[in-house]
Amino acid sequence: MKKLLLLSLLGLVFITACGKKQAIDPNTPADIEQAKKEGKYVTYGQPDDWANWKGVFEKFNSIFGNTRVDTDMSSAEEITKFKAEANNPQADSAEIGMVWGKIAVTEGVTLPYKNANWDKIPDWAKDKDGNFTGLYVGVPVILVNKDLVKNIPTSWEDLKKPEYKNSIVIADPRSSGSGVNMVLAVAYAxxxxxxxxxxxxxxxxxxxxxxxxxxxxxxxANIQKGEVPITIQYDFLALGNKRKLANEVNLEIVFPKEGSIYAPGALILNKYAPHPNLAKAFADFVTSDEGQLEFAKGGAMPVRAVAGNLIIPEEIKKQMLPDSFYKKVGKPQSWSEITPDVIADRWEKEVVSQ
Structure with a gap:
């Protein structure tokens, strides 16, 4: 499962050689014939079991005849690796939480490529210069093990009840992007x-x-073992767990009545991508109708569907949570103003210290 590293990683001194590999021209489209010859595509933090990256790459690889290798890591690690490997680049792209977009740009590791579907991506889910692009959104919701919890909570406020003592499992925002977005969701709600x-x-x-x-x-695994009475997860992860464990654990997904948020997962291309045409072609593909619908098949709402310029077919919608589930969802507009280190620091001082 994709997680962020402790923010102290961003304090690391990046050691690179004096000369750098020449950056790719971001203003030219992918050369499709060259892309098909590049053969191998390398990713960081795009694992098969997250938001249906498996389906995305099966479709993409079938079109371009390439292979794909992924190393799962955190957003902070991805940015660190992109920069440290500038003279010997290994990966072509990575997925980061939108809160890390500004940091990736500041560290100078991104290719400012405006994909073929740029105008269809809403402004709140992309960098104005093309350095990162939102692909889908996760909505923090409440997942409940009904075998362990007698009364199902319906709101954030409910989670304060004494009956849920030592029952609520959450992601730590000092080390998890899911945790950061959980904080944002509750703030909005x-x-x-x-x-x-x-x-x-x-x-x-x-x-x-x-x-x-x-x-x-x-x-x-912990949900399966009955060690997690209640947890806060992205909707598509909760849905995935409910399906995987359908014959073992009685799970219910709850949208908190006060509300939640759309939290985008974003694509960055390596400024020095070793397979530049495949990288550009990939950015074009994952923002196309075909690519976006692969995320929907994994239960994740495509960014373009949120924007209103992508229709999800009924046969795919049946695999997702119904529209009626999402009662009050906010769209954070100023992701560049969210600083993960500040959130981590406040969590340490204001929550952990209790």
Whole structure:
């Protein structure tokens, strides 16, 4: 499962040789014939079991005749690797949480390529210069093991109840992008936004003080073992767990009545991608109708569907949570103003210390 590294990684000194490989021209489209000759595509942080990257690459590879190798890692690690490998680039692309977009640009590792479907990507889900592009959104929701929880919570507020003591498993925003977006979701739901996270930190500090937070990972394995009564996960992960464990665990997915957010997963291309035409072709593909629908097959809402310029066929929609499930979902507009290190610091001081 894709996670962010502790933010201290960004304090590392990046050591590179004096000369750098020449950057790719971002203003020319992919040469399709050359792309088919490049043969191998290398990715960081795009594992098969996350948002249906497996299906995405099966389709892409069948078109271009290439192979693909992925190394799963955090957004911070991906940015670090791109920069450290500038003279001997290994990977062509990576997926990062949108909160890391500004950092990737600042570190100078991205190719500012505006893909073939650029105008169809909403402004809130892309960098204006093309350095990163949102592909799909995850919505933080509540996943409940009904075999362990008698009364199903329906809201963020419900999670404060004494009956949920040592029952709520959450991702740590000091080390997890899912955790960062969980904080943002609660902030929006309780009247805050990217510039006012106080409602979220007050909320989680109270949960911690009440003893309702259980210190364990909300992994599929732990859910399967019955060690996770309640957890906060992206909707597509919750749906995936419910399907995988259908014959073993009685799970229910709850959309908190106060609301949640759309949290985009974004694509970055390596400024020095070793397979530049495949990289550009890939950016074009994952934003096309065909590529976007592969994410939908994994239960993740494509960014273009959120924007209203992609229709998801009914046979695919049946594999997703129904539209009626998403009652109040916010769209953070200012991702560049969200600083993961500040969130990590506040979590340490205001939540962990309780």
């Amino acid at each position: 309780l009247g805050g936004d990217v510039k006012n996270l106080d409602p979220a930190f007050k909320y989680f500090a109270e949960l911690q003080k009440l003893g309702n937070i259980k210190n364990i990972k909300g992994s599929t």
